[in-house]
Amino acid sequence: MNVRGVSVLVAICTAATLLGVACGDSAIDPGADSGAGSDGGLDGGDRDGATGPDADAGDDSGMVRDSAVADDGLRPVLSGFRVENAHRDRVYFDSSEPITAATATGFVVSGRSAVGIYAEPISLTGHYLLVDAAFDYWDTTTVRYDGTGDVQDLEGNGLHEFSLQYVDNLLPEPEATDRLFFVDASASSSGDGRSEAEAFKTIQEGFDAIAGESTPEGTTLWIKAGDYGGESIDMTTSGTPDKPIKVIGYRDAPGDITAMYWTYGKTNPLVASEMPLLDGGSTVERAIQFNSDYVIYRNLQARDYYRTFVAEGSPEGVVVDNCLVNNTFRTHGNGIGFKGLTATRNRIINSTVVNASMLNFAMRGSYSLVENCRSYGDDRGNATDYYLDVKGSHHVIRENLLHRAEHNGHVGHGLSLKGRAIDNSETAVWVGEHTLIERCEVNNIRLAIHFGHKEVRYNVVRDITITGDAALSENGNGGILVLNSSHNLFERISVDIEGGYAIRLGATSEDRISEHGAHDNIIRNSIFRGGSVAVQVGSDGDSTQDRDTFGNQIENCTFVGHEYLESNPNGRVQSGNQLTNCIVDGTNRRTSVGGNPSSFTFRYTNFHENAFPEEAGEGNMSVDPQFVDASGGDLTPRNPALAAGLPLEGVAYDYDAHERDEVAPTVGASEVP
Numbered sequence: 001m002n003v004r005g006v007s008v009l010v011a012i013c014t015a016a017t018l019l020g021v022a023c024g025d026s027a028i029d030p031g032a033d034s035g036a037g038s039d040g041g042l043d044g045g046d047r048d049g050a051t052g053p054d055a056d057a058g059d060d061s062g063m064v065r066d067s068a069v070a071d072d073g074l075r076p077v078l079s080g081f082r083v084e085n086a087h088r089d090r091v092y093f094d095s096s097e098p099i100t101a102a103t104a105t106g107f108v109v110s111g112r113s114a115v116g117i118y119a120e121p122i123s124l125t126g127h128y129l130l131v132d133a134a135f136d137y138w139d140t141t142t143v144r145y146d147g148t149g150d151v152q153d154l155e156g157n158g159l160h161e162f163s164l165q166y167v168d169n170l171l172p173e174p175e176a177t178d179r180l181f182f183v184d185a186s187a188s189s190s191g192d193g194r195s196e197a198e199a200f201k202t203i204q205e206g207f208d209a210i211a212g213e214s215t216p217e218g219t220t221l222w223i224k225a226g227d228y229g230g231e232s233i234d235m236t237t238s239g240t241p242d243k244p245i246k247v248i249g250y251r252d253a254p255g256d257i258t259a260m261y262w263t264y265g266k267t268n269p270l271v272a273s274e275m276p277l278l279d280g281g282s283t284v285e286r287a288i289q290f291n292s293d294y295v296i297y298r299n300l301q302a303r304d305y306y307r308t309f310v311a312e313g314s315p316e317g318v319v320v321d322n323c324l325v326n327n328t329f330r331t332h333g334n335g336i337g338f339k340g341l342t343a344t345r346n347r348i349i350n351s352t353v354v355n356a357s358m359l360n361f362a363m364r365g366s367y368s369l370v371e372n373c374r375s376y377g378d379d380r381g382n383a384t385d386y387y388l389d390v391k392g393s394h395h396v397i398r399e400n401l402l403h404r405a406e407h408n409g410h411v412g413h414g415l416s417l418k419g420r421a422i423d424n425s426e427t428a429v430w431v432g433e434h435t436l437i438e439r440c441e442v443n444n445i446r447l448a449i450h451f452g453h454k455e456v457r458y459n460v461v462r463d464i465t466i467t468g469d470a471a472l473s474e475n476g477n478g479g480i481l482v483l484n485s486s487h488n489l490f491e492r493i494s495v496d497i498e499g500g501y502a503i504r505l506g507a508t509s510e511d512r513i514s515e516h517g518a519h520d521n522i523i524r525n526s527i528f529r530g531g532s533v534a535v536q537v538g539s540d541g542d543s544t545q546d547r548d549t550f551g552n553q554i555e556n557c558t559f560v561g562h563e564y565l566e567s568n569p570n571g572r573v574q575s576g577n578q579l580t581n582c583i584v585d586g587t588n589r590r591t592s593v594g595g596n597p598s599s600f601t602f603r604y605t606n607f608h609e610n611a612f613p614e615e616a617g618e619g620n621m622s623v624d625p626q627f628v629d630a631s632g633g634d635l636t637p638r639n640p641a642l643a644a645g646l647p648l649e650g651v652a653y654d655y656d657a658h659e660r661d662e663v664a665p666t667v668g669a670s671e672v673p
Contacts, residue, residue, distance in 0.1 A: 002649050038065075063377045071155035074659050075642060075652070078151075078159065081143050088134040089168055090144060094125045097153050104129055106149030109167070109401070110142045110394050111367060117352040120150075136241055137174055138294075138317045138345040140396050141167040142436055160652045164436040164460040166396055173296070174377035176239070176246040178218030185226030185276075188217040190373045199224070202363050203276070204233050208311040209553065218243035222254045223300070227272040230284040239294035241317060249276040250298030257299045260322055260350065264380050266405065270326055271302050280305035282327075290318050303327050308356070313668050314343035322350045327381035329357035337361060348373060357382040362389045364430065369395070375402045378521065383410035387445060390417050391430035397437040404444040415464070417485075419455030419511075432456040439463045444472040446500055449480045449490070454514040456485040460491070479528060482509040482518040482552075492655055495525040495632075502528035502559065504536040505549045505577070517549035517574075524555035527635055527657045527669050533564040535586065535600060537577070538569050548573040554600075557652050558669040565590055565610070566600060574599045581645040583625055583637070583668035586611060604646045606667045619646060625668065626634035636670045641673050 468477025
């Protein structure tokens with residue numbers, strides 16, 4: 001779980017406003033994006049939270065550039081994209097060195113149009129993009145740059161293309177102070193709810209009181225910690241963007257819960273005295289239904305429902321914050337923790353689900369956020385199927401932990417993006433474009449990253465750590481699985497597993513209406529350790545899935561210690577797939593026993609200490625990478641002979657955010673220091 005000796009979760013916490021450095025790939029999404037422009041390049045940011053390469057190498061503290069400093073040739077890097085309260089029609093950002101810019105050409109802000117740009121003179125901060133409509137608290141936004149603009153440093157080095165950088169929304173949560181109601185399960189009888197002394201006894205009474213107000217917006221319902229039994233509540237009253245309704249749990253006094261009290265442990269109980277507890281007793285259908293707009297639910301917990309917090313309709317502006325769910329199941333395995341936010345601008349943040357038998361977390365619709373959540377599965381009898389399932393477009397999924405803790409009879413889906421239900425219905429289709437998944441950790445889940453169906457395209461996945469113990473997953477673990485999806489980018493992925501595949505591309509019987517298997521995806525600047533097969537091209541056993549898998553590019557990746565380099569177990573059709581500028585080290589066999597070789601072309605790839613000869617191909621080589629510390633996980637090569645790769649469009653930075661040599665880049669995930 002460590003990258004260069006630094007825990008990914010620590011890096012997440014320390015890198016909240018430093019969102020990576022930029023690089024480009026004009027092959028990704030050349031078309032329009034919901035009217036917002038084209039998606040040019042792809043991110044190449046800093047995995048460990050540094051600001052990225054800095055042309056000033058020491059001028060940052062003074063914020064003023066010495067004009068006598070020689071040009072070192074490095075490109076400027078933008079980071080820290082954010083919306084601030086003082087100017088809601090701007091996206092502020094920082095730069096690694098002073099920049100100039102005259103127009104916003106090339107910038108695409110999701111849900112808005114960039115109409116201007118300002119570069120603070122001789123400064124590393126204070127720059128901003130001007131947009132055509134102000135943001136509010138409910139917006140989830142990304143920004144990208146297609147490379148056609150005029151942003152450059154003071155020496156004329158232009159900005160590389162980049163894509164899908166997260167824009168941190170720093171706008172304050174709207175107040176809800178128009179009226180207050182109180183609920184206390186320990187009250188001897190229900191009062192009028194207007195004070196703690198006259199609190200309602202049930203949560204439903206509180207919901208009914210809100211519904212009874214002529215102007216319910218701006219109401220806060222305070223719920224005191226306690227056992228509320230098997231209540232099943234339907235919130236049907238909406239707030240407004242400026243005056244949401246708030247449903248907030250507290251322990252002893254309103255506002256006293258500021259963080260999650262509970263930490264994961266298989267035997268750790270939910271404690272009613274810490275937060276309000278709903279207990280379905282394994283007989284009640286739902287805890288709370290989210291069927292209204294602009295409602296914030298905070299500090300609530302529930303257990304033993306069939307479906308815990310769900311939305312049957314399409315609410316907008318729902319926030320679920322610091323909530324906890326345990327044991328959501330049915331005997332036929334369709335228990336759901338959080339699901340059904342099918343409209344737009346919703347959030348699930350700082351929340352935890354343990355053992356929902358079908359879906360721990362599910363996000364639908366568009367422009368929504370899942371951040372800092374924890375998804376666990378350890379129930380042998382009701383195994384979790386999907387740990388975090390996403391359908392729809394323009395979501396941001398970041399800083400989440402997905403952990404399968406027991407050998408429980410189901411291999412599981414980790415970070416899952418799909419385009420439709422498994423019945424292949426044309427009427428149940430979600431177009432899944434321009435979603436950003438970043439800074440997540442996936443443990444012991446075989447389908448760790450799972451993209452399925454042709455509607456899933458033009459998405460970016462980066463800075464993901466995948467680990468797996470073969471003892472906890474049938475048939476080994478897995479890394480990146482792409483079936484029928486296209487034009488997606490996977491960058492700076494670390495996969496360290498036992499058994500299973502590092503990368504698998506193909507088609508699935510769940511998607512019978514797609515014309516092709518996986519195609520035109522890019523996997524780059526990533527490291528793959530262990531596992532059975534490095535690269536597998538294969539579909540499921542259904543003979544109807546013999547559709548071509550083509551045009552997939554694996555670029556500047558490092559593969560170490562696999563049993564097989566590649567396999568094509570069902571002999572599926574494939575063409576134009578390439579490994580370029582990669583390192584293949586310590587692989588025992590060329591192809592799996594009895595399997596069919598894939599048609600991958602190998603170019604400028606280094607083959608070292610494998611049990612088969614160097615692969616024929618342009619620029620291929622066989623030299624010792626001289627890794628810094630392979631056993632300790634540092635796969636930075638030191639052999640200068642590897643600085644003989646092919647310059648590739650879009651691979652401007654390496655795994656560690658170092659800018660690559662534009663003439664002779666190093667083969668593998670990291671540049672030679």
